[in-house]
Amino acid sequence: MGEALRDLLVTPAEMAAIDEDAVHSGIESFSLMRSAGMAVSAAALRLFPSASRFVVLCGPGNNGGDGYVAAAALAESGASLAVFALGDVGKLKGDAARARAAYAGEIQAIGTYEPQAGDVVIDALFGAGLARDLPDEVQEAIRRVEDSRRPVIAVDLPSGIDGRSGEIRGASFTAAHTVTFMAAKPGHLLLPGRTRCGTLEVFDIGIPDRVVRARAGDLRINTPAVWQQHASGLDPATHKYKRGHLAVFSGPQISTGAARLSAMAGLNAGAGLVTLVSPPDAIAANAAHLTAVMLKEMGKTGDLAAWLKDRRLGAFVLGPGFGVGKKARAFALMLCGRALVLDADAVTSFKERRTDLFNTIAMEGGQVVMTPHEGEFARLFPEIAADTALSKIEKAQAAAKLSHAVILYKGPDTVVAAPSGRTVVNANAPPWLATAGSGDVLTGIIGAHLAQGMPAFEAAAAAVWRHGEAGTRAGQGATAETLVANIPPFDYSATRPMGRVAL
Numbered sequence: 296m297g298e299a300l301r302d303l304l305v306t307p308a309e310m311a312a313i314d315e316d317a318v319h320s321g322i323e324s325f326s327l328m329r330s331a332g333m334a335v336s337a338a339a340l341r342l343f344p345s346a347s348r349f350v351v352l353c354g355p356g357n358n359g360g361d362g363y364v365a366a367a368a369l370a371e372s373g374a375s376l377a378v379f380a381l382g383d384v385g386k387l388k389g390d391a392a393r394a395r396a397a398y399a400g401e402i403q404a405i406g407t408y409e410p411q412a413g414d415v416v417i418d419a420l421f422g423a424g425l426a427r428d429l430p431d432e433v434q435e436a437i438r439r440v441e442d443s444r445r446p447v448i449a450v451d452l453p454s455g456i457d458g459r460s461g462e463i464r465g466a467s468f469t470a471a472h473t474v475t476f477m478a479a480k481p482g483h484l485l486l487p488g489r490t491r492c493g494t495l496e497v498f499d500i501g502i503p504d505r506v507v508r509a510r511a512g513d514l515r516i517n518t519p520a521v522w523q524q525h526a527s528g529l530d531p532a533t534h535k536y537k538r539g540h541l542a543v544f545s546g547p548q549i550s551t552g553a554a555r556l557s558a559m560a561g562l563n564a565g566a567g568l569v570t571l572v573s574p575p576d577a578i579a580a581n582a583a584h585l586t587a588v589m590l591k592e593m594g595k596t597g598d599l600a601a602w603l604k605d606r607r608l609g610a611f612v613l614g615p616g617f618g619v620g621k622k623a624r625a626f627a628l629m630l631c632g633r634a635l636v637l638d639a640d641a642v643t644s645f646k647e648r649r650t651d652l653f654n655t656i657a658m659e660g661g662q663v664v665m666t667p668h669e670g671e672f673a674r675l676f677p678e679i680a681a682d683t684a685l686s687k688i689e690k691a692q693a694a695a696k697l698s699h700a701v702i703l704y705k706g707p708d709t710v711v712a713a714p715s716g717r718t719v720v721n722a723n724a725p726p727w728l729a730t731a732g733s734g735d736v737l738t739g740i741i742g743a744h745l746a747q748g749m750p751a752f753e754a755a756a757a758a759v760w761r762h763g764e765a766g767t768r769a770g771q772g773a774t775a776e777t778l779v780a781n782i783p784p785f786d787y788s789a790t791r792p793m794g795r796v797a798l
């Protein structure tokens with residue numbers, strides 16, 4: 296499956312440049328607005344055929360312009376309609392003024408809109424051009440609509456959502472459906488924006504693919520297209536040694552469960568062999584619980600150095616339940632030249648000593664993935680975490696650049712970023728994936744992919760996706776154990792319907 300336009304994520308700034316390039320290439324800008332507005336009216340009629348009235352709220356820019364086109368089309372279809380505008384419609388410029396002129400009906404001031412039973416609201420107030428917090432008048436209108444629980448269709452983005460970061464600028468609509476154009480924006484996938492978009496429709500308004508791709512950066516939605524060409528080693532028919540040997544390090548006697556979850560997930564995700572490396576005091580506890588996973592006793596760093604001479608060891612998982620401190624640091628630094636996942640305690644262990652880690656990763660040039668959740672991210676990258684100007688995507692990218700590792704920044708909107716800048720945002724995780732031990736399962740899946748020779752970025756992105764699928768298969772009430780049992784095989788034909796992103 297090749298990469299489709301619908302897998303791209305385009306920032307509002309890139310989208311503005313794409314729009315300009317399209318016009319320079321000879322496309323009439325108003326034809327883009329016409330297509331956008333028509334798509335919105337079509338969605339409204341399709342989704343709410345029995346609406347008593349469509350209410351179009353129009354802003355001062357081109358998002359408002361799309362709204363006037365939609366209003367004219369809805370009027371033409373015979374639907375009952377009301378239009379409310381923010382500001383002086385006489386001051387509209389360019390395409391928005393032309394769209395407004397083509398709408399013959401009455402336009403009222405937004406402050407006078409009182410939602411009525413049967414209204415379906417079309418939010419065309421602000422889209423990609425939102426640059427600061429919404430004016431009070433708009434925030435009040437949003438509150439009235441939210442209180443009335445009337446359904447909202449958002450044009451491009453629910454007004455108030457920052458398309459770059461997903462942050463809410465003062466207030467925002469909660470849409471039932473959002474129609475965006477050419478490609479999804481980060482604000483559609485990142486929290487909290489994602490929770491406000493409803494279903495997302497990506498509509499092709501006629502800008503050629505090549506124009507969009509020329510401006511799009513290295514940002515993608517996480518789909519199999521990103522990593523599936525690196526997944527050939529995951530063919531279950533192959534030999535077990537070819538499918539890679541994964542080593543997972545267990546913590547001491549009182550905290551062995553997390554590493555065992557990683558190990559079992561690694562085995563189920565397709566590693567040919569998995570060895571749980573256990574300190575002497577935890578051997579009995581681990582042995583009592585393992586069957587297919589092998590067990591090896593290891594105490595000191597010297598023992599690890601000797602074992603690492605075996606180059607058949609494909610990948611290593613260090614961190615879940617391991618314990619924070621000197622031993623974790625010593626083990627991690629010895630493994631930086633190999634394929635390695637550093638999670639949980641292994642990440643936290645470098646809170647005060649991160650330079651040692653980052654320099655070693657840079658020097659050794661291994662395939663290193665770090666999987667911090669928000670708290671661990673703030674421990675290892677405090678200055679990046681505290682920078683409120685950065686989106687979650689930009690934070691993950693900055694951390695990857697600084698650490699020389701692939702950063703898998705966990706959460707309901709997991710971001711995976713490589714030091715090169717390649718980045719994906721994940722969108723297939725059900726909310727119940729946030730269960731105790733879920734992260735250990737994810738770590739094990741990454742380990743399996745690394746053991747089979749996948750590069751770190753693809754290994755991490757594929758693991759996040761399979762982890763999300765496992766959550767969906769396990770269903771509500773999933774536990775770490777049922778997640779392990781539900782890790783899906785790679786589905787090479789996995790596709791989503793055209794123009795839809797399941798959020």
Ligand SMILES: NC(=O)C1=CN([C@@H]2O[C@H](COP(=O)(O)OP(=O)(O)OC[C@H]3O[C@@H](n4cnc5c(N)ncnc54)[C@H](O)[C@@H]3O)[C@@H](O)[C@H]2O)[C@@H](O)CC1
Nearest residue numbers: 314328331356357358421422423424425426427428429451
């Ligand atoms: N980029 C494209 O390819 C296309 C864009 N279209 C539409 O155009 C929209 C972008 O249009 P604009 O760039 O005019 O931006 P908007 O319509 O989102 O915003 C309008 C203007 O409001 C001002 N503004 C920003 N934040 C404000 C705030 N908090 N309070 C008051 N005023 C504020 C800004 O000057 C901004 O330019 C898209 O969201 C989309 O709906 C479509 O017409 C089709 C083509």
Ligand SMILES: [K+]
Nearest residue numbers: 418421452454
């Ligand atoms: K909008």
